[in-house]
Amino acid sequence: MVKKVCIIGAGIGGLTTGALLSIKGYNVTIFEKEKMLGGRSLTFDGDNLTLENYRKILSKFSMSVPFSEPTLEEIFNKNMLKGYTLDLGFHSIEGGTMSDVGRAIIETGNKVEMMGTKLGLICNRGFEFPLVKIKDKLRFLPLITRLYLSGEKTMKRLDKQSIAETIKIYAKGKMITILELLPRVATTVNDLDKISTGESFRATQSNLRRGSTPVGYPKGGLVSLSNAFADVIKENNGIIHLGKTVKQINIENGKVKGVNVDDEEFKFDIVVSNILVQRLFNIVSEKHFPKDYIKNLKTLKGTGSLCAYYSLNNIDSNLMGKSFLFIERDAGVEGKDAVGMIEFVTAIPEAGIAPSSKYLVQSYIICTPDEAKSKKTLEKLKETLDRNLEILIPNFYSQLNWAIYPAIWHLDGVAKTIDNIKPDVKTPIKNLYLVGDCVKAPGIGINCAVNSARILADLLE
């Protein structure tokens, strides 16, 4: 008999799960509490967005806009977002053209065009691009070869070793800069004592094996990813209900029975939760779970950042399509230095997310969730973002149409740090599973959410 699967949440993790399981012949139903697909990867259509809706959705996803230029009221009153497509905040996908999410879409029979780029570095005098040049690659060759050939046993040993320790033991010269930058960007964590070497190297290793660009962005905005998975689900007779909140997961004798949606009861053979794991016990009774499991899930920490979208009238062609990292020393954040990124991939006209002759630049700087709520820290981080853009585009204010700075205190569901132990896809309850970026799976953010879905699809073979 065909098994009925309920997926709670239409984030990238829930949608990938839906696509993979519906292809396998499962009868898939997704309930999503918002009226839009994508969860933290959702995309706004500037033509139809109101200030009230913008603020409402941001607050639902643990975000606010502490700064803008001009005021948000003026931006909306003057219809300045007309013709723009905006995600919740800065997004750049690790692995670029060959990212895990891009490959999953291809494997499920669909296609999304990804625009990939290498990474450059902003320095006092301007920038270097790419950051890792051929001569650096040759110098790092022995290390790259060792990394490429390392097995999971070595990676597991390095899981417990922080990047700070790795730098102290092995790195010299430019390798120090690279290890100060890339693991921070990959994890959205500034504190090198908390970042696991194993996790960071694993991500680099999979990029090396694929030979892909370090980062990328989908044409048309993140919504293209969600739509691609949703199309596969619908083609395979799955159903996605938007604006439907799962109020309770029903469990009997240690086994899942179904869910209650807005007071209506539905029976399912399998229930998959895509919601933030810290909130799981808002919809399922704790009495069914071991105490340690509950305590761990509730105390897992996410990541934060301050983003900035700049709409500009002109951009030097030398910057177009490129991505630049920067490091702010003594930034007054946990981990001392703060790393950020300014990206001109979204500025390419083919990205299709800005009106003609306008260029959308996205950027972000990493901070902790608590720092993302502190006005004083945010002011300093905003100043850092603007100053780094100024290095790339002197006097950028003269080219500015508007700027919006969204702050986020739940960027990654669970930070991939040494002290956070992510839960497995499998839970202590029979036929109840977890997917998304809160779950133990390779990669960070969107890729982690996609890979958790793959793990589940393999488990349910």
Ligand SMILES: Cc1cc2nc3c(=O)[nH]c(=O)nc-3n(C[C@H](O)[C@H](O)[C@H](O)COP(=O)(O)OP(=O)(O)OC[C@H]3O[C@@H](n4cnc5c(N)ncnc54)[C@H](O)[C@@H]3O)c2cc1C
């Ligand atoms: C501003 C910002 C910038 C980011 N930048 C990057 C980046 O550059 N690169 C990257 O890889 N990742 C980035 N991320 C992280 C990335 O967006 C997430 O990792 C990914 O979208 C998480 O997907 P998910 O499926 O795990 O969960 P979510 O997207 O959180 O999906 C969960 C869904 O469940 C729904 N839901 C919750 N409760 C219920 C309920 N009771 N009933 C029904 N539905 C429910 C929610 O509405 C939501 O749609 C960023 C995130 C943000 C917010």
